[in-house]
Amino acid sequence: MATADRVDPVHQFIVNDLVPLGRIADMKLAFQNSSLFMFVAVAIIVGLLLLGTSSRKLVPGRVQSVVELLYEFIAGTVRQVLGEEGMRFFPFVFSLFTFILTLNLLGMVPYFFTVTSQIVVTASLALLVIGVVIVVGFVKNGVGFLKLFVPHGVPIVLLPLISVIEFISFFARPVSLSLRLFGNMLAGHIVLKVFAGFIGTLGAFGFFGAIGAIAPFLMTVAITALEFLVSFLQAFVFAVLTCVYLKDALHPHH
Amino acid sequence: MTSDGRGDGEGGPERPISDAELASRRAQLDQSLARVKAQREQAEKPAVATFGTNYSKAFRLASEFTGCVLVGALLGWGVDSLAGTSPIGLIVLLLLGFAAGVMAMIRSSRMPD
Numbered sequence: 001m002a003t004a005d006r007v008d009p010v011h012q013f014i015v016n017d018l019v020p021l022g023r024i025a026d027m028k029l030a031f032q033n034s035s036l037f038m039f040v041a042v043a044i045i046v047g048l049l050l051l052g053t054s055s056r057k058l059v060p061g062r063v064q065s066v067v068e069l070l071y072e073f074i075a076g077t078v079r080q081v082l083g084e085e086g087m088r089f090f091p092f093v094f095s096l097f098t099f100i101l102t103l104n105l106l107g108m109v110p111y112f113f114t115v116t117s118q119i120v121v122t123a124s125l126a127l128l129v130i131g132v133v134i135v136v137g138f139v140k141n142g143v144g145f146l147k148l149f150v151p152h153g154v155p156i157v158l159l160p161l162i163s164v165i166e167f168i169s170f171f172a173r174p175v176s177l178s179l180r181l182f183g184n185m186l187a188g189h190i191v192l193k194v195f196a197g198f199i200g201t202l203g204a205f206g207f208f209g210a211i212g213a214i215a216p217f218l219m220t221v222a223i224t225a226l227e228f229l230v231s232f233l234q235a236f237v238f239a240v241l242t243c244v245y246l247k248d249a250l251h252p253h254h
Numbered sequence: 255m256t257s258d259g260r261g262d263g264e265g266g267p268e269r270p271i272s273d274a275e276l277a278s279r280r281a282q283l284d285q286s287l288a289r290v291k292a293q294r295e296q297a298e299k300p301a302v303a304t305f306g307t308n309y310s311k312a313f314r315l316a317s318e319f320t321g322c323v324l325v326g327a328l329l330g331w332g333v334d335s336l337a338g339t340s341p342i343g344l345i346v347l348l349l350l351g352f353a354a355g356v357m358a359m360i361r362s363s364r365m366p367d
Contacts, residue, residue: 161350168326168347168354176321176358180313229306237310244365 009193013117013186033113034121041102041115070098074239081243082250089246092132096125097239104185104231108224116234117185119178126174129242137249148252177241184234188227195220318362319355326351 017030052067060068074094078086100116107114115121137145149166150159198216202209330347334340 164347164350165354165357168329168351169322169358171329172318172321172325172351172354172358175324176314176317179321180317183317184310184313226306226309229303230310233306233310237314 009190009197012114012189012193015118034115034118037103037106037113037115038121041099041106044102044106045098070094077236077240078243081240082247086243086246086250089243093239093242093246096129096242097235100125100181100238101232101235104235105228107185107189108228108231114185114189116181117189119182122178122182123174125181125238126178129177129245130171130174133245133249136246137252140250141252145249145252148248152253173241173245177238181234181238184230188223188230192220192223192227195223314362315359318358322355322358323348323351326354 016033017028018033018036019031021029021031023029048063049067052063055061055064057064071094074097075087075090078090078093082089103115103121106112107116134145137148141147148170149163151162151166154162195216199213199220202213202216205212326347326349327344329351330344333343333347337343
């Protein structure tokens, strides 16, 4: 069947070279569709924020209230988790949140590329977060940061074991942070494509097939709504967990 | 009202209500309040939002567990290839990774949303 062959749910994740830029050592360097969408996302964020803050009215207009809402939302989260001293990390958390949210939402537009479904991108973001946590932790606490791996109230016999476990769970954070965002976006978009593919396949079977195609159609609509929610939630979860990890860097005592 | 010595909050002149009876009434009231509250919350939250929140929570726990096991295995493999203790480091650190995964899941399920 011709239609069934054309439905390829993972075709949307293929990274294409748009402009080849030559080679570094043995590695190919190119401006890819993922790079393009990252630039688009940054342009959208910067444009929105500039537009929203250009007039600065006392009674905010439409764009200004969107920007203010965004600011209040992240500022509230950072204050709640890190306290007032954590507001110095606000620009970091805000950038992460808006970047991921914009990339996720851009991915929801048909025919657009979902950058956050590439584990390279999410892993780089997670490594950035954990790098900041380690640097801030050592700068703020010196060697005291290593107390993170020594929870108090643990008997001395169990300490080596617990320390190794704490060590593993600390370095599992970037892994789980990147896997979660990547997995959510990848799985959601594949499921969406598969159900949408059913519509076309069933529709090719004539009248009764078309009636049967109503069920996957309803499913596609429902999953689209869910995906919008997941896009937002995952960006938020990424931001909140960044705050939680930064809190460990500021106060490494459990 | 029979006497002036009584406070405003006291009950009428009927027989005093026993503590047990009061306790059972309070329990009943608590139950019905909880029921109404649950119903109201159920009605206020759209089904998709509830499902989405639970879905993301489940994903969080799963990814934490997977991450810990992966990191444990990776560390074990690294220790083995550095120290040449071929299977032992991998086995021990993989098991510790499982332990760390369970601990991380417990920790994050205790964390408020």
